């Protein structure tokens with residue numbers, strides 16, 4: 306095993322997973338370092354859940370090597386699983402148990418010593434804001450609270466690594482925000498791999514993203530670097546100026562580092578332009594000089610960056 310794999314919280318080398326002859330995961334390799342919060346993205350059926358289930362020790366790999374916290378997921382399965390907290394997409398809760406009972410039961414199942422169970426349950430109740438409902442029957446809880454019980458379950462044995470499969474699915478915007486804040490704070494103490502189709506959520510909490518498509522990794526980088534990749538190294542500027550569209554298009558296009566100028570709208574003497582730069586060029590100073598020279602007024606100027614959604618669509622097109 307290479308040095309990188311030894312230090313990594315997750316090390317995946319050439320992982321394949323077949324279902325009855327169908328190869329859902331096609332020889333992927335990646336690593337996640339201690340302390341990272343990594344977003345795991347991909348269209349439906351890309352293989353995210355399959356990969357996460359292998360990492361959590363729920364599914365055996367067909368081929369390749371996977372280690373968690375330095376322990377091989379096949380050869381040292383018990384030890385590896387001790388380091389992982391897994392929250393599946395559909396949290397399989399015992400709906401007729403009370404929150405406290407359920408978490409205590411799960412803690413015992415995950416090897417927490419009897420003498421430590423109460424303390425661990427209290428700790429995750431506090432962390433996941435479950436104190437108000439800890440004596441309630443799980444079946445009577447709202448979806449948002451059930452998700453939090455799922456998260457508390459994943460945390461109850463104090464794992465180093467959290468694997469969260471669509472943790473905010475089915476939640477309303479308030480609940481999404483609450484779970485997102487919770488994940489961000491958990492990231493201070495835990496390494497997190499998180500799948501989600503809500504890209505703004507991933508952009509808000511993740512330091513790096515892995516994009517999976519048809520069982521292969523298409524990209525693995527920070528959202529900023531991926532944006533640069535998708536935009537071919539150039540960046541854009543959006544601005545609102547007091548000029549006519551044709552004037553603006555003519556004057557801005559004269560700048561040597563400008564690739565293209567597009568007027569998006571004109572209203573009451575104000576035009577909004579989106580201006581693309583040539584690869585690696587910053588055109589903001591040049592644009593500002595044009596505005597000054599022409600005696601135009603400037604109401605807004607911002608940098609245009611490809612959103613994670615643009616990146617996702619670009620990299621996972623068929």
Ligand SMILES: Nc1ncnc2c1ncn2[C@@H]1O[C@H](COP(=O)(O)OP(=O)(O)OP(=O)(O)O)[C@@H](O)[C@H]1O
Pocket residue numbers: 324325327329347348349350351352353354355356
């Ligand atoms: N138990 C199974 N038996 C057969 N095929 C399966 C099984 N589980 C998943 N698959 C197939 O493997 C592929 C990857 O599925 P997986 O659930 O890992 O994708 P995903 O990226 O998590 O998708 P989603 O975003 O829809 O949750 C899909 O084509 C799926 O139909």
